[in-house]
Amino acid sequence: MHTHYVGTAGWSLSSAAASHFPLDGSHLQRYAQVLPCAEINSSFYRSHQSATYARWAASTPEHFRFSVKLPRSITHERRLRNCAAELDRFAGEVTQLGNKLGCVLVQLPPSLRFEADVAAQFFQALRQRFGGMLACEARHPSWFAAESTELLATQRITRVRADPPAGQPGPHVPTTEVAYLRLHGSPKIYYSDYPADYLAALAAELHAQTQADNWCIFDNTAAGAALFNALELQARLMDAAAAQLLP
Template sequence: MHTHYIGTAGWSISSAAASHFPSAGSHLQRYARALSCVEINSSFYRPHQPATYARWADGVPDHFRFSVKLPRSITHERRLRDGAAELDRFTGEVLQLGTKLGCVLVQLPPSLQFDTAVAAAFFSALRQRFSGMLACEARHPSWFEEGATGLLTLQRITRVQADPPAGQPGPHVPTTEVAYLRLHGSPTIYYSDYPPAYLASLAACLREPAQAGSWCIFDNTAAGAALFNALDLQARLTDLPAAPAHSRA
């Protein structure tokens, strides 16, 4: 049986979507009773106290999972080099999520070219601190070549399938049996609403026998489409009624 984690980047609930979520509790508690995961992007910009992560974990159901984005100080400033202290701090914080920490997301800057030695050392260091799922969203063409594919496969790093893709010169080539999709909105990034036909096709793909499981994060949050898209896709995968499109005003 496939395990699908469907959610959005962040757990804000707009007034337009509020009726599709329980009315009681914090935004996170309400969100987590309707969707199965969330991606924490704020960790990219600033650290959170270990106690904050522990509180978030305590407020969600047992089946719920968090994906946490690695800080930009590691990916964009140090560019994967000499980041041991930052990795220690980050993992010391996020491990407070316990079993609800489902994935660590590594998003790389578009200008960062693949370097075998640097990438191997970085992912080995991260693996020493966290044995769970790692996903990498690279955006330079060199990260889609054979050498990078081999390293990600060897290190069990899931290559993110992004829409729209950045830097990817051809079809998506997976590196693990679990998919991690980041749907930013297309044609207008962060804004565009995915139509029902697209979500139906996506649901069919996620049900394919070769798919061991999936994470699907909607990042088209700027105009509020992400929550409705996530609820729609989750309903298609669980045979529940979808959130009606006309309520997305």
């Protein structure tokens, strides 16, 4: 059975949204009682101790999943080259999440062009360390051409569907059956609230996709819209599932 993983980047609970979550526990414990996943973005900026990942895993229900963003030292500084040591360190840390590691997210800088040999070697190295879901949010137009699409599909790397799309010259072309949406806020990135009609259409689209899991992460966190958008989308998906069960 497929699962809709709807959540936000991080799990901070604003006072405005607090009433939608249990009163007791840490922010993560309260968040995880309501939403089924979260994206760890802080791993992009700094390393976390293995014990921290283990504690996060222990703080969440069995069904909960984390997506973890690859460090910028790999994507933005080394630009996917000669990063075996960094990959080993990262893998050693995040594997403490155990079966709650749902995805590793690779976000590339807008200036990074697709180079077939570099990309192939990098994703092979990443796949050797992670057997589960891998997702890539590329932001240079060269990553949306036929050659890069074929490489991602061959390596089983899910192409992120981003809003607003960066570098993408045309419609979204998926590379695996699994969907990973990153909704950054539009028109004002990181700030804009998604309107009800947008979320209704998105819920209908995701509900119709019954062949694989779907991830939808709201990254419009700057003004607190992400939590409310995630809660509304999840409610719409649950309503659609309940309606489907009615005789």
